[in-house]
Amino acid sequence: MKEALFYQKLDKNKVKCQLCNQFCQINEGKRGICGVRENRKGSLKTLVYAKVIAVHVDPIEKKPLYHFLPSTRSLSIATVGCNFRCDHCQNADISQASKEGLFFEKKQIPGEKLEPDQIIALALKAKCPSISYTYTEPTIYFEYALDCMRLAKEKNLKNVWVTNGYTSQPALEMAKPYLDAANVDLKFLTEKNYKKICGAKLQPVLDNLIWYKQNNIHLEVTTLIIPSLNDSDEELTEIAKFIFEKLGADTPWHISAFWPTYKLNDFSPTPQDTIFKAKKIGEKIGLKYVHPGNI
Numbered sequence: 120m121k122e123a124l125f126y127q128k129l130d131k132n133k134v135k136c137q138l139c140n141q142f143c144q145i146n147e148g149k150r151g152i153c154g155v156r157e158n159r160k161g162s163l164k165t166l167v168y169a170k171v172i173a174v175h176v177d178p179i180e181k182k183p184l185y186h187f188l189p190s191t192r193s194l195s196i197a198t199v200g201c202n203f204r205c206d207h208c209q210n211a212d213i214s215q216a217s218k219e220g221l222f223f224e225k226k227q228i229p230g231e232k233l234e235p236d237q238i239i240a241l242a243l244k245a246k247c248p249s250i251s252y253t254y255t256e257p258t259i260y261f262e263y264a265l266d267c268m269r270l271a272k273e274k275n276l277k278n279v280w281v282t283n284g285y286t287s288q289p290a291l292e293m294a295k296p297y298l299d300a301a302n303v304d305l306k307f308l309t310e311k312n313y314k315k316i317c318g319a320k321l322q323p324v325l326d327n328l329i330w331y332k333q334n335n336i337h338l339e340v341t342t343l344i345i346p347s348l349n350d351s352d353e354e355l356t357e358i359a360k361f362i363f364e365k366l367g368a369d370t371p372w373h374i375s376a377f378w379p380t381y382k383l384n385d386f387s388p389t390p391q392d393t394i395f396k397a398k399k400i401g402e403k404i405g406l407k408y409v410h411p412g413n414i
């Protein structure tokens with residue numbers, strides 16, 4: 120079992136994980152919020168190194184990235200676990216598998232053993248010019264993603280993160296030399312909904328979005344538009360304004376329609392009209408690329 124990066128030892132064998140903005144303080148024998156980092160006798164271990172729960176070849180547009188290596192395919196991988204607990208998660212069966220359900224009850228971390236060199240070999244065999252760290256949250260399998268990214272660079276493959284934007288700053292700095300592109304979710308523009316729906320805070324996500332832009336990592340932003348939660352003219356305008364003012368008019372904004380799922384199964388799907396309203400709002404603010412999705 121691999122020792123985790125980015126943690127601090129505390130008294131009484133406690134540790135503080137500093138990999139993401141949850142900054143979990145973890146007692147001996149316990150796991151952090153993501154469910155995949157465990158304190159073993161005062162040493163923090165990652166439980167998901169090279170334990171792959173999903174590996175697929177996807178069009179890069181499915182990430183979604185529309186302005187990075189267009190019309191190519193990307194080898195897409197994930198482990199279980201996530202540092203968020205979004206009520207509308209479309210991949211809850213794997214993102215929350217370390218926190219609930221059968222595997223959690225049996226204290227198992229499911230996944231197939233695939234070492235970083237095997238991932239690179241798969242990407243080359245499938246003629247993918249990039250590897251995407253996606254489906255769940257790349258931050259929580261950081262050590263594994265980092266080793267894959269380093270090897271990928273040696274083979275001239277690009278690295279793409281599809282992320283909730285909650286990585287800590289030191290971890291982002293370590294990933295920077297290997298990270299080529301990211302699609303970052305900006306789910307809401309209210310602290311209230313980030314806390315209630317995702318179990319997280321808004322400000323670190325905003326700070327990280329700006330970090331990606333300032334560090335010249337290709338950036339696209341996604342907002343899943345959920346009826347009654349973030350579909351008001353005011354909130355859509357505020358999100359578009361943030362992208363325009365802080366990230367630039369040429370930053371693509373993907374506005375996706377929500378479909379009832381997981382804990383928001385009783386919500387209505389997003390009407391097409393709402394998506395087109397959001398597109399108009401984004402374009403009126405001055406964004407050059409507003410892309411509707413899931414309709």
Ligand code: SF4
Binds near residue numbers: 138
């Ligand atoms: S990665 Fe984030 S959620 Fe997981 S243990 Fe570390 S601070 Fe907590």
